[in-house]
Amino acid sequence: MTGRSFAVAPVLLAVLVASAWRAAAAAAAESSSAADLIDRLPGQPVVDFPMYSGYITVDELAGRALFYWLQEVPPEAQPAPLVLWLNGGPGCSSVAYGASEELGAFRIRPDGATLFLNEYRWNKAANILFLDSPAGVGFSYTNTTSDLYTAGDNKTAHDSYAFLVKWFERFPQYKYRDFYITGESYAGHYVPELSQLVYRNNIGIKKPIINFKGFMVGNAVTNDHTDYKGMFESWWNHGLISDDTYQQLKTTCLNNSLMHPSTACNNSQDVAAVEQGNIDMYSIYTPLCNQTSSSASGKGRPIRRRHRWTMGSYDPCTESHSLVYYNRPEVQRALHANVTGINYPWVTCSDPIYDYWGDSPITMLPIYKELIAAGLRVWVLSGDTDAVIPLTSTRYSIDALGLPTTTSWYPWYENNQVGGWSQVYKGLTLVTVRGAGHEVPLHRPRQALILFRHFLQGKAMPQNGTVS
Template sequence: MKGTVIWLLLLLPLYFPGYPISSCMGNQIENLNRLIASRRSSNAPRPELWARLDDAGNSHDSPVYVGSQKGSMQADKIDKMPGQPEGVDFYHYAGYVSIDPVTDRALFYYFVESPVNSLNKPLVLWLNGGPGCSSFGYGAMQELGPFRVNSDGKTLYKNEYAWSNVANVLFLESPAGVGFSYSKNSSDYTVVGDKRTAEDSYVFLLSWLERFPQYKTRDLFITGESYAGHYVPQLASYILSRNKSTYRTIINLKGIAIGNAWIDDDICTKGLFDYLWTHALNSDETNEGINKYCNFASEDLVTKKADADTTTDQCNKYQSQGTTEMGDIDLYGIYAPICNLSAIKPGSDGNVLNFDPCSDTHVESYLNLATVQAALHAKATKWTGCSGVGWTDSPKSTLPEIRHLAKVIRVWIYSGDTDGRVPVTSSRYAIKTLQLPVETAWQSWYSESEVGGYVVGYNGVVFTTVRGAGHMVPSYQPARALTMITSFLQGKLPPGRPPS
């Protein structure tokens, strides 16, 4: 009996009878768990070899498809979103970029220009994880975009802490089959993985920059959360490799920031169970049993002090016991309320400072309105937050990419400290393996006169927490998230204690 750790992760939602499995957030759990459960040490790619060749076995010097973008920018401009609030003072765009004209594979994007001084602000690309979950439905509509959806599922309210206050923000739904992105070749939904996602995202960027040529020389920062701990460093590595070819557009990549990021299978799993115990969600007995019988530092469970099968059975027992002990809580934000749709008052307006546990339901209702899809220039479809795309390749770790990137561009890793799914302990363990010297000691930082989190600066990497935030950091703490990302873009640590 092997692989108990990954199979437990597959079963995690089943131990939470009150958890909203049918919601988009539940699907995020299911998508990540399904991927982890499919791990086999015999077929997991070696991380250091991951980005050397594309899917066809070609080097990164091979040509890529970039179609004509003439007139597309103006065609993609959004006139007005149904139910939008008064006072919209920015330009925003949405539409498709063709990735492969033969298979008619196209990726959907949503782009928000900063309302103030957009010409002098950087370009930020946001990617949600899953794998297979929507950057538009989560990142734009529930986290850092300019709007949130009211409980009626038909109207919007303003997010005054949108990241477009400090940058021009581009949201990409990737790969094909996620959100509004599509392909007419059904195999594109079943034969996809980290490599295809990085390659298609790169082609998207080249084409998008042709569509919006005023951004060709703009500083680019790639950000994201969760399984974007794969997407972001892989795409960044791919861009830097492709930039070496002088006959194509050079993408001016300056840095990456990944939040509550799934970086390494074994490290993230260990961090999860350590977090549960240190946050009083597991008993001492459970914690001792897991540490005795489960070896997270190996590709498979191995004998510690007993027969291998007995060890595996005991590891199963204590992990199951640990998940049962937690009770009915939201693992994405352990102190957050659970969605109760029956308690929502019809017509109630949202407030960006109050976390709405039912926001994924509101977003799904809104994005399935025919008028909304038309305004977004999207193909009429049944939109869902997460899609069951088949994943064919995924290295167990992206630490090799992060180690390399830290030598050449800005790298930040941040963690909402109430997320139990990809917790702060996982991020700290992952960074520790890089063995980087500390340049700025651990210290508190402030947002709106309160401690916003804690930060430590390493040689090449900055790690920061966001106090009181769950997995989707800007959803839980929008002001602190904006302070954090502003500092990242400026290339300096978040602000210290304000003068009294």
């Protein structure tokens, strides 16, 4: 007995040491996340859910750190899925757009100092993780200036993946939670590229740290040729351009890169812009903000969002409100943001990131095919009053996948009103939202929340009834 006990003791000791190490690691992770807990934002109403925000360093040598803002469901609704939201640009902040005027918990009042609760916030259905990406966007930063001029799809995807791995270590309670990636506009590149990276890195792991289930994109840059084709056709069909300009655009742009067009294509788009006049191409039936926005500079930027319309009543100036709010020192302190004391103002979109964007593949369709074949959930949504990445573009891009239809085109309903239309393909669901522009949750917040709930449940949109 003595000999056997002596032999087992080192094993027991190893188990105890390992258990103690795990407990210490968990305590350290919990302590780390606790430091990111938001006490209360300036001007914030009382809420029943916790929020966290802070930085994750994704490259120690370069000093690249990405800023996140987590808005959880109320504690009694846990466990709920975790959903990452990415805005595009490239170069635009998810805090500025997704969190502050679309699906986030709050809206900013015109005074730029107080917040009100978004009735249709997505953290009613899931824990929402907003990420400013790449470094140099929003509150995310880099200590290497050249990073601002060498950004591109590949680096962005790998930095976002590095962020996720470290973030799950800081929040271990989410490691095995159902996880989805969502976004809009140029995030039509970010979302599938990051999804592919997560999927491939999960292969061979029995219990992946990232329990990835699928992705959803809205009014998404997908395939340059069909994006251009649908864009110009939509402009012509809506009477925004002349016959001659329509033909000129098709001649000079159809075989171009969306992010790196030729001079001839740029010139054709300049002619189109003159004919279109001073309207919001991201929402062609809504008025412009009469204030000047620092991120509204530059012509021929097909993916940037410049003017906004808020829920309930018109307020096309919400971007201007965020410029005031997020530049307040007390707001930055409450968010644990700008910890390095950057000496320039916070902006909604970074011009250097956009102007010097590097690699931008001409198509995401091969990634769609790979992830659909893997059995992941893939949804594509489209606001039908957007003229930048219009529904026409999205339909052409989906058609190029050659997927068989399982449920033909049909209207979906909410409160006995048509909310939009849908078609279900083998491996992909398309949902349109009637009357929504480029930012669907901004223009049609109620319908967007219904759509989001159905996406999480993997259920087709309702064909009749009073869905709420």
